[in-house]
Every structure is written in C-alpha cells, then in structure tokens.
Amino acid sequence: MIKTIDTGVFSEIGELEGVILHTPGKEVENMTPSNAERALYSDILNLSVAVEEYQQFSGVLEKVTQTYQVKDLLAEILEQPKIKLSLIEKICTYEQVLNIKEDLLELPATELARQLIEGVNLKTDSLTTFLSDDRYSLRPLHNFFFTRDASVTMYDKVLISKMANKVREREAIVMEAIFNHSSRFKTQTVNPLNFYNVGNETMIEGGDVQIAREDVLVIGNSARTSSQGIDFIVNQLKQKKERHYVVVQQLPDTPESFIHLDMVFTFLDKDACMVYEPLILKDSRYSTILITIDNGEVASIEKKANLISCLKDLGMDLKPICCGGSSDIWTQEREQWHSGANFFAMGPGKVLGYARNVYTMEEMNKNGFEIIKANDVISGQVDLAEYEKYVVTIGGSELSRGGGGARCMSMPVRRKPVKW
Numbered sequence: 001m002i003k004t005i006d007t008g009v010f011s012e013i014g015e016l017e018g019v020i021l022h023t024p025g026k027e028v029e030n031m032t033p034s035n036a037e038r039a040l041y042s043d044i045l046n047l048s049v050a051v052e053e054y055q056q057f058s059g060v061l062e063k064v065t066q067t068y069q070v071k072d073l074l075a076e077i078l079e080q081p082k083i084k085l086s087l088i089e090k091i092c093t094y095e096q097v098l099n100i101k102e103d104l105l106e107l108p109a110t111e112l113a114r115q116l117i118e119g120v121n122l123k124t125d126s127l128t129t130f131l132s133d134d135r136y137s138l139r140p141l142h143n144f145f146f147t148r149d150a151s152v153t154m155y156d157k158v159l160i161s162k163m164a165n166k167v168r169e170r171e172a173i174v175m176e177a178i179f180n181h182s183s184r185f186k187t188q189t190v191n192p193l194n195f196y197n198v199g200n201e202t203m204i205e206g207g208d209v210q211i212a213r214e215d216v217l218v219i220g221n222s223a224r225t226s227s228q229g230i231d232f233i234v235n236q237l238k239q240k241k242e243r244h245y246v247v248v249q250q251l252p253d254t255p256e257s258f259i260h261l262d263m264v265f266t267f268l269d270k271d272a273c274m275v276y277e278p279l280i281l282k283d284s285r286y287s288t289i290l291i292t293i294d295n296g297e298v299a300s301i302e303k304k305a306n307l308i309s310c311l312k313d314l315g316m317d318l319k320p321i322c323c324g325g326s327s328d329i330w331t332q333e334r335e336q337w338h339s340g341a342n343f344f345a346m347g348p349g350k351v352l353g354y355a356r357n358v359y360t361m362e363e364m365n366k367n368g369f370e371i372i373k374a375n376d377v378i379s380g381q382v383d384l385a386e387y388e389k390y391v392v393t394i395g396g397s398e399l400s401r402g403g404g405g406a407r408c409m410s411m412p413v414r415r416k417p418v419k420w
C-alpha cells in the first residue's frame, strides 16, 4: 500500500519529513571535455567515487527521514500507459525528436525512466546521424542529482522551475509529471509555462529560492533566476492576500560557483546562517532588496543594507557563520568554490555539508556544532538523537566538481513546523 503525503515546506530548517534524491548514474560521465561546459560542469566526475560519496549523503538521510529516488518515482508513474504516452509526447515535442517516440513507447517503464535520465542513444540509421558528433537523441540529464533546482516545494504547493539552460529543462518536465501523477504526493503544481504572460526572460531555479519562514522568502537574483522569475513568484504570493516579504539578494553572473543563492547563503538554525562573507556582508555592488506584499499588492520595494540586517528587521536574528572562516579571503574563496556554504538542514541546527571544507567545519565547530562523520551515523556508531546541534560531514571531493553541495542535492517535500 503506497503512503501518500501532503507536501508542505514552510521553512528551510523544520524537521525533515520527506526528501527527493537522485543517486548519480551514468549521466554524470556521459560527456567529454569539449562538451562538459555545455553540461554545466567545470570538470568531469569519476562516477564510482561520486557514488561512494553520495551514499554517505543518502545513507544519513535514509536514517532520519523518508527518502524518494527520482528514478523510482518516474518509473512508477510511467507504468500508467496514458501518463507514459503524454510524457513521451511532451518530451519529444519539446526536444524536437518526435522520430524516436515509437521506440520510447516500446520500452518498459523502468528502462524508459533510466533512458530519460541517462540519455537516449542516437540511432545511426542515416548518413546524418552516422556523421554526427553527438551520441544522443535525448541528452543525459547530467545535473539531475542536484534535485533542488528543477522544482521547489513552496508552502503547500510545488513550483515547477523554469530552467535557465536547455540542458536542464527535461528535469523540470519530469518533476512536474511526478508531482502531478505520483500517488505518493498530494499537492498542486504551479508551472510558469502555463501562464500566458510568462516569456523566455522568466527563469527560476530552486537553488535560488529559500523558504525562510511562513511569511518570508529569500530569493537570489542570479544568472539562473531573473527579476521576471522573482516577479512571477511575487504575483503568486499576492493571491494569498496576506502580508508576505520577499528578500531579493542579487548575485554576480560569474564565476559559476555563484550560480545560486544557496552557494553563498544557507539557513542553519533558528539563530544561525552560513554566509560567504565577501559577498553577503562586504560587497555593496550586489544589492539586497525587500519587497513587501500586503493585501494582494506590492506595498513597497526598498533597498536594504544587507541580507543579514534585512532579515533581522523582519524578526529573524541570525548569527552569520563564515564559509572558510573569517580571516583569510583565499580560504574563503576556495571553500566557497567547493560548495562550502551549501548546507542542508535536516532540522534546526542539524545540517549536512562537505567534509573537505575544513576551515568552514572548524568555524561551525567554534559556533557549537558537533562535527560528525556520515559513515559513523550510517554504521550506527553515532546516534544523532544524542546531539542537539551538529554537522554531519560527507566526502565531497568528487561531488563538488558537479558544482553544488548538500542543499543542491536535496529536494524536501515536507517539513515539520518550526517552534520559533
């Protein structure tokens, strides 16, 4: 009997009750140095090492909460012929490969789910395909293990992202199909593509959207999330007719380690957050803007000094803990590059992050977080219930080369309310 849960995320830190994951598969290796950039990678991952590291991440989450794997969820919905047909038609139309539709329809659900993620090989049945440098009719979804980005559980609904790059668009199509059809989730999806006034400039990715509190969102205005994307979210919030705050943090377009807000800022606890200090606290070139929505309208839009003081004005007094420590800019830069600021909260003060960022971990420890190795949790040597405040560390030397960390690799579907 399948258990159905209502989706609901009203904070970044509430105790986790369900999370969607994707264990990296062949799609992370199915590229070459010359097309890695197109895949949005700065380097090519070694799959066996990446999987070993990932198992530390998923192993811990499996101990503390209900986990779901994208591939299983997808295979489950593809067992229904109508859904299979409509999803294949949608993907083939979208990616202009209607010629492979019949072949895909013949595949059993599990194999189809695998190919939709790992890529569908190009048939060499014509001179053009024979001469083509490409190997795929449908390219692999190289970045799907960053499940954070393609959809966002926002309060009681799920927002389907409008990805900035073509190479990640199918991820959003798959997530929408899962949330619309899986009997495991009771929810309502909101897809910008279904709104007549949404154009190409509208971009939203989950790495930029943080649910700070029931009435506060923090959103990165980045290379991946445009002002139009944020306006779309604001328009959705207006419908609630309640007072709501959207704090916008502008981000630079380069280097690629700044793609999303969660690469420079994450919530850790009711009273603490992780920051990349040079950008969040010291660089005045990137504005913080507060949008106040009230009674179904934008009541005001104003520039604020910085993200931390803006949140304080809204009643969220957070101590910033510095990625890479607070003394050496080179260390800060290096650890930020390796997703040192990208923590994922399993509950207030209970977070996951990469062990490789040793200066960041030292700083977390100085601020009262116990440092616990993932493998010790998985083996049962450490019982997390005995600790109040901790970071569980996972190996991240290989995974971080994909361009993200623990928050990027998790898509929470439900969290308990926080007792603020």
Ligand SMILES: NC(=O)NCCC[C@H](N)C(=O)O
Residues within 6 Å of the ligand: 039, 040, 041, 143, 146, 148, 149, 168, 206, 207, 208, 259, 260, 262, 263, 402, 403, 404, 405, 407, 408
């Ligand atoms: N939330 C995140 O920061 N996700 C990381 C995404 C990395 C991926 N290579 C990308 O460029 O989209």
